[in-house]
Amino acid sequence: MSFLSSRVKNGIKKAFHSCRSSARVKQLMDQIDRARRTYYTPDDIDTESALVISDTEYDRLLSELELLHEQNPTSITADFLDTVGVEQEPNTFPKVLHLTPMLSLDKEYDEEALRSWANGEEIIATPKYDGLSLSLIYESGHLQRAVTRGNGKEGADVTPNARMIEDIPQQIPFAERIEVRGEVLMKRKRFKDLLEHAVVHSEELPKSARNLAAGSLRQQDPQITRDRGLNFRAYQVIYHGSIPEGYISISDAIDFEWLKYARFKIPAIIHGYTMTGVVTEAINFWTKQRERYSFDIDGIVFRISNRERQKELGEGRKYPRYAKAFKWEAEKGTTMLTGIEWKTGKTGRVVPTGLVEPIELSSATVKRVTLHNAKNVVDNGLTPGDKINIQRSGEVIPKFLGIAERGPNTGIDMGQVPTRCPSCGYLLHWDGVDIVCNSTACGARARSRVIHYVQTVKMDGIGKGIIEKMFQAGIIRSAVDLYKLQPKDIAILPQMGKRSVEIAFDAIQSRRKIKYSTFLAALGCTGISTGTAEKLAEKFPTVERLLSASISDIEKLEGFAYTSAQRVFASLQHARDFIEQLCLEVELEMVTQTSSVLEGKTFVVTGSLSRPRDEIKELIKTCGGQMQTSVSSKTQFLVAGEGVGAIKLNAAKKHGTTILSEDEFFQMMP
Ligand SMILES: [Zn+2]
Structure with a gap:
């Protein structure tokens, strides 16, 4: 390609x-x-x-x-x-022309050059988010359209998905046509959690928060977009209709005030004039803040705030002349490699970290660098004593670039590349550029599975720290062992007072009764996420039936292709012993059908109702009805609570779906 x-x-x-x-x-x-x-x-x-x-x-x-x-x-x-300049867009979303082109920004690495560009101007500085630009069009106060940047002239219409982002208001207090531009983002913390989840489920790993945010916004099923928990930060307003009396839009600074008033979330702002040092202030501030920020940022946006000045300066072929993006240089340095540390990751990959003579890079002391993978260590003949070139560009651990000068130990085998797993001692083997531990009992992998189990069943009170201690003390090897622990076993762990022991023990006991679908999701089997677990639980209502299901039985479920059915089948069979042992410890709560009054009927539930939506969904299922996520031609009933969206109502009318109020719905029930 x-x-x-x-x-x-x-x-x-x-x-x-x-x-x-x-x-x-x-x-x-x-x-x-x-x-x-x-x-x-x-x-x-x-x-x-x-x-x-x-x-x-x-x-x-x-x-x-x-x-x-x-x-x-x-x-x-x-x-x-x-x-x-074109972002790669899949063809599945309708293409839409932007009302005014979404230009990218001219980049500047030099503070001096930036200061002379900004000289004498009123400047507004905001962090440059590493996310996805999105244009929102509101008409008569309602969100009408959300379009990605695309090639700047034309983008993808992702409106249904944008409606699932909490930070994007569905309604705003403004009657004319107005455009709000901003960035779709994922918090670093959220990205780390999802990454961990992907590791446990052996799913394909997203490369960065930006990558995952982009993928999440372009889902066919808006519910997936919602579950990913994306954020939106607004940074620009464009008035396309007339500006009503009482509104003024003479500068970006004032537009930001309006954005806040309209309940958009906005970035942190540094506002001022070049003579008061706004450029230096902003660079110093975000250079210090960038690593602590909740989102990835890769620079600072400087805009000339005044609207008249913006018009005077105008726009070039690719960039506006009234804005610049400051980007940080990656700082390089040379230091001595003093040792190589190997660690087994959650997937069994054993990765090398170089220990180096401390060196200052981008105002941080660097003591460790990533050496990428085992093949890199072998190919470069890396040996303690070598001088190496390293680079740091924002990331916490800088990376190895190449050898600067061979040290005195070159050519000597100092056991640089291990043959046994540093975590469990199992023999390692090569897989591509990596050395890998394939032992299913490997502590590093087992730990992440137990953590996944504990988090999925919400065993509050058992944190990662305690699980780590339990493994180190050798009192657990899997989630099954957790249930076998007595208070006296937990009491041997370091720094556990009487009260902490009680809390931990009670937390474990409180999860002896688990919803069947939660149990399936907690197993950490490849291909079984929370969503697929529910489908499996519905179709195979007991563990026995699930374990005896064939690949083609699983494939018949909605959303399963042959390969995913095959993966689920294989991972369930692989975990069979574990599942059976676990079933001896926990009691599973099945969703049992108590009535068949809704047999063969399909439902979508929306709006706010007198009781939690999940409860109503459960009720529908126990009466034999089927839940759907969005209104389609296959939907027979839309249960509409307070504040139901116009889109759902229109879709229901279009597809001939019967709209039920909450009262009408309960009249159908036994
Ligand atoms: Zn191992």
Whole structure:
């Protein structure tokens, strides 16, 4: 797969065949194309053409190409520059033109240059979020449309999904047509939790919070978007209709006030004039804050606040002239490798961390660097005593770049690469670039499974710390062992007072009764998440029936393809002993059908009702009815509580779905 059309590619070949002076342009386009493919579709690119470069380097290449294009514009470079500005959008969402183009920002790495650009202006500085830009259109006070940035001119209409983001108000106190732009984000903490979940379930790991946020916004099922817990931060207002009396929009600073009033969440702001040092203040502030921030930020946005000044300066072909994005340079350094530490991860991968002579990089003392993987250690012949080049660009642990100078121990086998698992002692084997521990009893993997179990069944009072201590003391190996613990067993753990022992013991005992579907989700079996667990529990109402289900039985369930059914089947069979032992310890609460008055009927429940929605859903299920997540032609009844959305009502009318009030619904019940 390539991001360049064959027309552009042939064009490149022809145009540069006889033109040596443009060799640099060709080289730049080639490198940019390879770097993009490596970044976006790493699985589709062969190792020879793969090109891993930092964001800083990538931006540099792009700036150089833009400069050369300005000096000597050709249709080929113009096409190319247009292509690389495009975010990859799947074709499943309708494409929509933006009312005004969503331009990207010109980048600046140099504080001095930034200060001279901002000289004498009123400046507003906000963090540059590493998320996804989204445009929201409101009409008559209601959210009408949400569109991704796309190529800046045209984006994907993701309105149903945007409605699932809590920070996006469905209604605003403004009657005219208005556009609010902002960034869709995922909190770092949330990303870490979901990453852990993916590890336990052996799902594909998202690369970054941005990556996961992007994937979550482009789901076919809006419920998934909701479950991911995305955030939205608004940063720009565009008035498309007339501005009513009493409203003023003379600067960004005032627009931010309005955004707050309309109940949007906005970023932290530093507002002031260059003569009072606003540029330096903002850079110092966010350079210190960036690692502690709840979201990933990769720079600072500086905007000239005054609307008249913005109009005067205008917009260039790609960037507005009244805004700049400051980006941090990645700082490099050279230091001595003093040792290599190996650790078994949750998936069994054993990863190396380099211990180095302490060195200052980007105002932090660096003592550890990531050495990436075992193959990297072998290929570079890394040996304690070597001088190595390292780089830090915002991340907590900087990374190894290459060898600067060989040390005195070069060539000596000092046991740099272990042959046995540092966690369980099992023999390691190579898998691609990694050494891997395949032992199912490996402590590192077992720990993460117990933690997953405890979190899923909500065994409040048993934290990661206690589980770690239990493993170290050798009193548990799996969730089954938890239930076998007596208070006296827990009391041997370090720093556990009498009260803590009681709390821990009670927490475990309180989870001897578990909802069947929760139990299935807690097993940590590949392919069984909370959502799929419910479907499995519904179809196979006992553990025995689930364990005797065949692949094709599972495949018949909604949302299962053959491969996912196969994975669920295999992981259940693999965990059979564990499941059977666990069943001896816990009592499962089944959702039993008590009546069949709703047999064969399909429901969607919405709006606020007199009791929790989950309770009503449960009630429908126990009476034989089926729940659906959104109104479609297959929906027979929409139970509509207070404040039901117009979209759901319209969909119900369109599909001939019967709309029931809460009272009408309860009249159907036995
Ligand atoms: Zn191991």
